[in-house]
Amino acid sequence: MTTNDKARTAKPGADEVYDRIWSAIMERKLQPGTRLKEEDLCEVFQTSRGGIRKVLQRLAHHNLVNLVPNSGAYVAKATVKEAREVFQARRLIETELVRELTQTFTPAKKQALEDHVALEEQAHRDGDLNRRIRLSGEFHLKIGELADKPVLTHFLREIVSRTSLIIAQYQLASARHAEQTARHPCCEHRGLIDAFEQRNADRAVELMMEHLCHLEDQLDLASGINGAIDLKSIFAG
Known part of the structure; x- marks a missing residue:
């Protein structure tokens, strides 16, 4: 067996299982209300029920999963x-x-954000909406990392994940269609980069507020959806 074969057959650790479920939530592959069957997850990730339960408890601690007795x-x-x-x-x-x-923006930080937006735009060109959704959330986390605010970024990571659940549950169909057909899907992120480069904090705050309000305005908070999901099809491969 080659090294690559061993890597493919190696059982994932708890952190990898957590990250893959977290990514599925971020990409809205897992709809709110989806049951995460332990036996299916054990089969998918080739791990023990005890290991899966620890991951589920960790997700519950971060308010991404509800554990119902x-x-x-x-x-x-x-x-x-x-x-x-x-x-x-x-x-x-x-x-x-x-x-x-x-206040601390540098050419290197600008490049890091531009590289990330380029990934978002590539995902859009590839028609990979789920990947673009995840990358869009990670752009906001990258701002926290580059601002060197680890505590706030830690809180934000949980909130961004919950935002993905909320959008999956409440997003208007028209907004979902607009995401798929947008000609310039990352223009708001690029506007933020420009404000950072100009050292215009008030403009950056204004753009971030507009961006978040735009996301919230896409929601129908009078209804919601609940899809049935095949866990094996999500995590296969």
Whole structure:
């Protein structure tokens, strides 16, 4: 067996299992309310039930999964009140992060953000909407990393994940179609980069607020969806 063959057959560790489920949530492959059957996850990831339970408990700790006694684990659903609070929290945290990054912006940081936006645009050209959704969320986390605010970025990571659940649950069909057909899907992110480069903190804050409000305006907070998902098809390969 070659080294590559061993790598392909090696059982994933707990962190990798967590990251793959987290990515599926970020990419909206896992809809709110989806049951995460332990036996299916054990088969998919070739790991023990005890290991899967630890991962599910970790996801529950981050409010991405609900553990229901005598029933099982389910991808979390957000109430309308929770959805609005998540966006309120994002506005509070991310406006602070963009102010911080504006003060310390460098050509290297600009390049890091531009490289990331290029990945978003490539995913859009490839028609890979799920990957672009994940990359879009990670752009916001990268702002926190580049601002050197690890505590705020840690909080933001959880909130960005919950945003993906909220969007999967409440996004209007028209907004979903607009995402798929947008000619310039990353223009708001590029506008932020320009504001950073100009050291214009007020403009950066204004753009971030507009961006987050735009995301929230795409939601129908009077309804929601609940799709049935085949876990094996999501994590196969």
